[in-house]
Amino acid sequence: MFCTVYKWLISQAADSGKPVSGFVKNHTRRCDSCREFAQLCESLKPKLAKDKQVILENTHEALNKKIILALSKERASLSGRKGTARTYLARKPALVASLAAAFVVLAISLSILFIVIPLARDTSSFGRPSELVSAASPGVLLVKAESPLEKEYLELKKTFNATTEYLRSVLDFHIGEQTE
C-alpha cells in the first residue's frame, strides 16, 4: 500500500530532477518494486531523448511541403485582404461626408422640434382674446411675459431667500459679537 506513496515521491523527484529523500531511499533498498520504478524513472530521460532523435531524424518532407504551400496561400490571401482594406480606406472620406450630412440634418430637425415649435407656441398664446384683455393691465402683462424658465428661477430665488432667512434666525450664534 505504501509503495504507491513511495512511487509518487519517486516520480516527483524525477519531475524536479532532485534526489529522493532519505526515508524513500531506505525504502527502495528493501523494496524491489520501488527500486525498479526508481531505476526506470532514472533511465527514462536518456532513453526517451535518444529515441526522440531517432524518430525525428525521419523528416516528413511531404508534410513540410504541404505546410509551406498552405502558408504561401495564406500569405497571398493576407496581402489580398490588405488591398481590400486600402480600398475601404479610400472610400472612407465619402462615408465620413455622408455621416456628417446626416448629423447636420438630424441637428436641424431636433432644433426645429424642441426650440422653434415651443417658441412659436408661446408667441401664439398672445393671440387669444382673453390674453389680450388681461394684457391691458401692465402688472399682469409683466407676469404673463415671463417665460417658464424665468418663472422657475424667480420661484427658486424666493424659496432660497426664505430658507436663508429662516436658517439665519435659527442658527444665529452671535459669532464675533462682544459679550458683556
Place this chain on the structure above:
Amino acid sequence: MDRTSAPEHLSDEELASKAAEGPRSLFEELVSRYSMRLFYFLRHRTESDQDIEDLVQETFLKAFKGIDRFDPERKFSTWLYTIATREAVSHHRAHKKMKHNPVGTSSLPGPEEVVIRKEESQNIWKLATSLPKKEYEALWLFYAEEMPIKDIARATKKSPITVRVLLYRARMKLAEKIDKTSLSKNLAGASPAKHKFSLL
C-alpha cells in the same frame, strides 16, 4: 547574409520575432523544426495520419496568422504547443460524431514509412503511444520537449499538479509495459550506472 543571422543559427524565439517583423519566409525554418515534433505530439488525437497532418498544418497556419502576438519573452515551443492543443480540441469537437478511417487503410505505407515503422518497433515512444492521450502528451512535452511542469500546464491548459499526476501515471504504465517487453534490457543499458542512480 551573416553566418550568425542565417535562419538555422537563430533560436526559435528569434526566428519567430523576426518572422513577425519582416520576412515571413523565416517561418518556414520553424516549420521544418517543429512539423515532426507536432506530428508525434498530436499522434493520439486522431486515428488517421491524414488527420494528424491536417492538424499540424492548421496549427502552423494559426501560428503564422498570429505571429504578431507572440511574446519573445516566452518560449516559442510552449506557444506553439498551446495552439496545437487548442486545434486538437476543436478538431475533436468537430469530428466527434464522424467515423475515422483506421491507420493504414486510407493509403498503403510508402518505403519511407516502412523504415520509420521498423525503427519505431524498438522505440520507447512507440510503446508510449499505447498510453492514454493526456499521459502521452505530458510525457512528450516533459521528455521530448524538455518543458518545465509549469509550461506543460500552460500548453495543455491543466494545473501543474494534474501534469505531475499524468506523468506519474505514464511512468507507472510504462514500467508495466516495459516489464512485459524486451525493452527492459535496452532500458537498463541506457541508464548511466546500473545500480547507482542519481535519484536514489
